[in-house]
Amino acid sequence: MLSKSQINSLKSLQHKKFRREQGFFLVEGSKSIVEFNNSPYEIDTVYYTTAFDSKVLNLSHKINSCEISVNDLEKVSSLKTPQDVIAKIKIPEWAALSEKDLVGQFSLVLDGVQDPGNLGTIIRIADWFGIRHIICSQDTVDAYNPKVVQASMGSLARVKVYDTDLTNFLQKFKLPVFGALLDGANIYHTDFGHEGLLILGNEGNGIRREVEALVSHAVTIPRIGKAESLNVGIATALFCSEITRNTKK
């Protein structure tokens, strides 16, 4: 049984402001919680209903667990159809990225991606392609937003997401900077080499000028048909695929 203030406190974690104040976020559903449990993330408390078999999670005894009513779980959940378990997890503070974290591999850089479903999808794609770091502009949607966590389908447990000032960040490292831009080189004729940063921009406006100025290789996905644009998640997947194709041959 949760007190009214406990419910309000958990519910408030749907908002970035309160996540930052409290230092926690919520993960819903046992499948995703298992992924966070097998990761560097620190689970604080697991809340579950009687319907849930807590052995499924195989949690350490150090983690608090708390049976709650279906009614309380519905109040706390951000889902229309809540699952029977929710975990409160500590927001990690990753050490600042250094050159050695980035060399010999590709990392994604997101400039102003707004839609939480898109960011979640991009995290899942990064995880599929073995990309370990995503660096976001400060106006990109928060990675701990419940819709991002949901859409990432557990991949957030494995891909580290940073937010930072992109113009400072991009000037710090001597790596090729690929930017998904109009009128760039054809993605299918680009040699991505074996390391670099790949920037994808905002859904409507693309990469902002200050950031574009730091792109060393403008790259474009050629359009064969007539659709006006590709979704940023789809574009990310096509870039990751071409990079993989390049580096694994």
Add this chain to the structure above:
Amino acid sequence: MLSKSQINSLKSLQHKKFRREQGFFLVEGSKSIVEFNNSPYEIDTVYYTTAFDSKVLNLSHKINSCEISVNDLEKVSSLKTPQDVIAKIKIPEWAALSEKDLVGQFSLVLDGVQDPGNLGTIIRIADWFGIRHIICSQDTVDAYNPKVVQASMGSLARVKVYDTDLTNFLQKFKLPVFGALLDGANIYHTDFGHEGLLILGNEGNGIRREVEALVSHAVTIPRIGKAESLNVGIATALFCSEITRNTKK
């Protein structure tokens, strides 16, 4: 001003049963309506509020147009935040596909795709890559579902979507049949040639057995990292990209 029965009739078009009975579907927003207006689709009536400048659409005089109240438009719309114009468009009856419609190009085949957002995304991707035909199993979500239309972002006006019995369909043509399957050939080492059908399956269960039995080339997107799966829209995009890469070189 719409009568109550007109409102109910338009609203009912959110459901497949009533779309099939009446032979119409709805498209919301001027951007998409313009695409349908420049296509073989036949617009029956355009409903708009005073806020809307109907000249934007540049419609033929043969098309009915009808100013309605914001309140009525909200009742008819399937969107949380309705736009200021909705068109009622005739569901076309495409002539059955023949060999000559399919040779020398690639077409998509969808086996049981359930999520309307996924189908809409797939239609948009097909349009981007110049794919003109999508053949769906009868249990795939209806292409005229409002969420599909919305997610296709006007591309439904250019890509023809058929629904049919897939096992019959696949036996009719002498074309290579590529299937997105586990344990198939690596997509990056596959020669797709210059024509064929590409089958993508249901979000959870993939391609069903009877359909899989008709696949001539099983193909797989290799996983580098750890995400359990890729969304079917993303998988479609990666296949279309590889096919494009292959056939345009």
